[in-house]
Amino acid sequence: xxxxxxxxRPRSQATRAAxxxxxxxxxxxxxxxxxxxxxxxxxxxxxxxxxxxxxSSKADVVLESLLERAETxxxxxDEGSLPDDLMAFLKATFAQRGQRPxxxxxxxxxxxxxxxxxxxxxxFLFKRRDALRVLLDRAVARGEIAAGTDxxxxxxIVYGVLWYRFILEHAPLDDELGERLTALLIxxxx
Amino acid sequence: xxxxxxxxRPRSQATRAAxxxxxxxxxxxxxxxxxxxxxxxxxxxxxxxxxxxxxSSKADVVLESLLERAETxxxxxDEGSLPDDLMAFLKATFAQRGQRPxxxxxxxxxxxxxxxxxxxxxxFLFKRRDALRVLLDRAVARGEIAAGTDxxxxxxIVYGVLWYRFILEHAPLDDELGERLTALLIxxxx
Amino acid sequence: xxxxxxxxRPRSQATRAAxxxxxxxxxxxxxxxxxxxxxxxxxxxxxxxxxxxxxSSKADVVLESLLERAETxxxxxDEGSLPDDLMAFLKATFAQRGQRPxxxxxxxxxxxxxxxxxxxxxxFLFKRRDALRVLLDRAVARGEIAAGTDxxxxxxIVYGVLWYRFILEHAPLDDELGERLTALLIxxxx
Amino acid sequence: xxxxxxxxRPRSQATRAAxxxxxxxxxxxxxxxxxxxxxxxxxxxxxxxxxxxxxSSKADVVLESLLERAETxxxxxDEGSLPDDLMAFLKATFAQRGQRPxxxxxxxxxxxxxxxxxxxxxxFLFKRRDALRVLLDRAVARGEIAAGTDxxxxxxIVYGVLWYRFILEHAPLDDELGERLTALLIxxxx
DNA sequence: TGATAAACGAGACGGTACGTCGTGTCTTCTG
DNA sequence: CAGAAGACACGACGTACCGTCTCGTTTATCA
Numbered sequence: 001x002x003x004x005x006x007x008x009r010p011r012s013q014a015t016r017a018a019x020x021x022x023x024x025x026x027x028x029x030x031x032x033x034x035x036x037x038x039x040x041x042x043x044x045x046x047x048x049x050x051x052x053x054x055x056s057s058k059a060d061v062v063l064e065s066l067l068e069r070a071e072t073x074x075x076x077x078d079e080g081s082l083p084d085d086l087m088a089f090l091k092a093t094f095a096q097r098g099q100r101p102x103x104x105x106x107x108x109x110x111x112x113x114x115x116x117x118x119x120x121x122x123x124f125l126f127k128r129r130d131a132l133r134v135l136l137d138r139a140v141a142r143g144e145i146a147a148g149t150d151x152x153x154x155x156x157i158v159y160g161v162l163w164y165r166f167i168l169e170h171a172p173l174d175d176e177l178g179e180r181l182t183a184l185l186i187x188x189x190x
Numbered sequence: 191x192x193x194x195x196x197x198x199r200p201r202s203q204a205t206r207a208a209x210x211x212x213x214x215x216x217x218x219x220x221x222x223x224x225x226x227x228x229x230x231x232x233x234x235x236x237x238x239x240x241x242x243x244x245x246s247s248k249a250d251v252v253l254e255s256l257l258e259r260a261e262t263x264x265x266x267x268d269e270g271s272l273p274d275d276l277m278a279f280l281k282a283t284f285a286q287r288g289q290r291p292x293x294x295x296x297x298x299x300x301x302x303x304x305x306x307x308x309x310x311x312x313x314f315l316f317k318r319r320d321a322l323r324v325l326l327d328r329a330v331a332r333g334e335i336a337a338g339t340d341x342x343x344x345x346x347i348v349y350g351v352l353w354y355r356f357i358l359e360h361a362p363l364d365d366e367l368g369e370r371l372t373a374l375l376i377x378x379x380x
Numbered sequence: 381x382x383x384x385x386x387x388x389r390p391r392s393q394a395t396r397a398a399x400x401x402x403x404x405x406x407x408x409x410x411x412x413x414x415x416x417x418x419x420x421x422x423x424x425x426x427x428x429x430x431x432x433x434x435x436s437s438k439a440d441v442v443l444e445s446l447l448e449r450a451e452t453x454x455x456x457x458d459e460g461s462l463p464d465d466l467m468a469f470l471k472a473t474f475a476q477r478g479q480r481p482x483x484x485x486x487x488x489x490x491x492x493x494x495x496x497x498x499x500x501x502x503x504f505l506f507k508r509r510d511a512l513r514v515l516l517d518r519a520v521a522r523g524e525i526a527a528g529t530d531x532x533x534x535x536x537i538v539y540g541v542l543w544y545r546f547i548l549e550h551a552p553l554d555d556e557l558g559e560r561l562t563a564l565l566i567x568x569x570x
Numbered sequence: 571x572x573x574x575x576x577x578x579r580p581r582s583q584a585t586r587a588a589x590x591x592x593x594x595x596x597x598x599x600x601x602x603x604x605x606x607x608x609x610x611x612x613x614x615x616x617x618x619x620x621x622x623x624x625x626s627s628k629a630d631v632v633l634e635s636l637l638e639r640a641e642t643x644x645x646x647x648d649e650g651s652l653p654d655d656l657m658a659f660l661k662a663t664f665a666q667r668g669q670r671p672x673x674x675x676x677x678x679x680x681x682x683x684x685x686x687x688x689x690x691x692x693x694f695l696f697k698r699r700d701a702l703r704v705l706l707d708r709a710v711a712r713g714e715i716a717a718g719t720d721x722x723x724x725x726x727i728v729y730g731v732l733w734y735r736f737i738l739e740h741a742p743l744d745d746e747l748g749e750r751l752t753a754l755l756i757x758x759x760x
Numbered sequence: 761t762g763a764t765a766a767a768c769g770a771g772a773c774g775g776t777a778c779g780t781c782g783t784g785t786c787t788t789c790t791g
Numbered sequence: 792c793a794g795a796a797g798a799c800a801c802g803a804c805g806t807a808c809c810g811t812c813t814c815g816t817t818t819a820t821c822a
Contacts, residue, residue: 008766009818033302038808047769108301111294112223121358152361153370160350168311180340188378198797199787228777237800388771389813413682416803427774484681491678492603501738533750540730548691560723568758578792606782617795
């Protein structure tokens, strides 16, 4: 039942880990644009084929590396009120600024490659939308925001502003932004 | 006096135009990711060197092509009230959805290449922010929105939502979005 | 034991042969000066990298092609007397006049590139000197030429005249030259 | 009468000299293989067109530079006897060893380019043959060498050995070679 | 225990585009 | 009208990665 044991030599978990680690290391040292499959393989001490066997692109490798990082996990706060929940959520999100190079690279890849875009949305972007939706739905249930409120638009505003500033870097992603954004959303949705 | 006539053979305007046209044609036929300098040169009937002499990357060529297209010009409506101005502005912006592949490609390049990012911001993104700021400042002057309103945040919300939906394509960029966004911003800024 | 099996995919002998053949074909059709690595790769149906992996220059490829041609093999006659040996040797050498374009090209490359010059001397020019030296040493042993004769100078004379006429083409490389040169050398070395 | 004054601005002798000097300087600093028309023009402070107007190739420029050098002039000794004449001639020739890089480069160009080869022979190589022929004809007239001697072959031997050693550098071009070659030729031609 | 089967490292392969270099021609202004 | 300046079309250069392939080797399961 649990079976599914495939024939032949099983996938090497050590190699898998080495590849993910190598990808992150290359990313840190050289940046996303300079990432190459050759380079990852060389650093991981594995053959290129092994990478191609399990991932479809370098972005795929990076996405998996990213998702394995503990700090990328989504926090779902429950502070009792929307403003507090939102602030906690935004603070947790802002705290991941260190991932910028990686996230920016993945977004670039998503823009250039529709297949990867689908995967990036499914495994990353939409998961975060889902988390935020939980907070907002809770607020609707509590009556903190009006029943007819377009929750999807609120989500778009939060992530739209976040990504827009994340990409352009013309203004900071800090607590002050969190407070102003929270205040604005609540005022707009009462 | 105004002179500034440089020495030597002057830059060929015909070649410049051929290159920009070739870039747009390649873009339409094959998409941004498949653009190559070789391909542009071949189609334009010019040497690669000539492209490298005047532009620093393929994104640079594409950006200039794009800026020369009349339809990329920024509309600055003046309808007399903020809601009308905003709707007109958003409608004009949404009308450029056909440029999506190009704009997405340029954004991808900006994410991968900081030098190009700076240029893209200066020549494209910030020009649009400036236009929107004019509308909002006008509304502040007219008392339509509160004096202390964080105009920059409003701009970030508009363009944040626009780009976020533009990139993810999880929801349409249409008049209904325009109306809801306008309503929300006005409610939040009174 | 003799093993030495290298790791990884072994070198493709088919590709090696295709490259050498393509080089000779290009040489015949277009001449040495018009040879290009691009052209050889195109005709051989291989990537340029494959050529660069195994040879350091186009001259290197051509030299190897040449050395594989059966007709480039050195004949070592043993007719019993120096005049007969020399005539046989010269006839065999003159018979390779068809290789002129190739040899001239290789010599040109040797003049321009010291690294290739060393290789050309080692693998081609000195091998021929060695063969001729065998003939002359034999003649010394038989007493046909004086014991103190400067054999190296005789070799220089033979190959000097040959190459000089080969290059300048101001006089033929034919049997009459062979006879006169033989006679002169013998008269001078008695 | 002497006229032949062409119309328009006359050729600039200063520029001509600058180009020839620049060619020699580049030759000395970088070697023949690295010579470029661009480089010569840059160093001479002239336009490339000016070079193309008056010379047909870089080899052409170099040949003219070489021929203008005083030390390249042919010495025609008249010592009274063939051995002395020959030795003097060879000594004078050997004394030009410093020109090796230039001469080797010109010879390489001659091998690659038949048009230049013709010019090189006419203006350089055959002039030297002519000079040597004068010496040898004088010796025939004096009865130092037999009347039926193949003078052309003797010339080929002298220049063949010289160029062969000059190119291969496997043995020196020195007085000892001069003496041995002289002795050999005289013994062979009595 | 040995056959079978897949994963793995290594690295060669056919390709494509890169960005640079040099060529020989052209187009402008200056002397 | 020669000459400097330098832009131009062209085409080869040698390199970097791509994604695939072909080896020998390793590590499992199954008969």
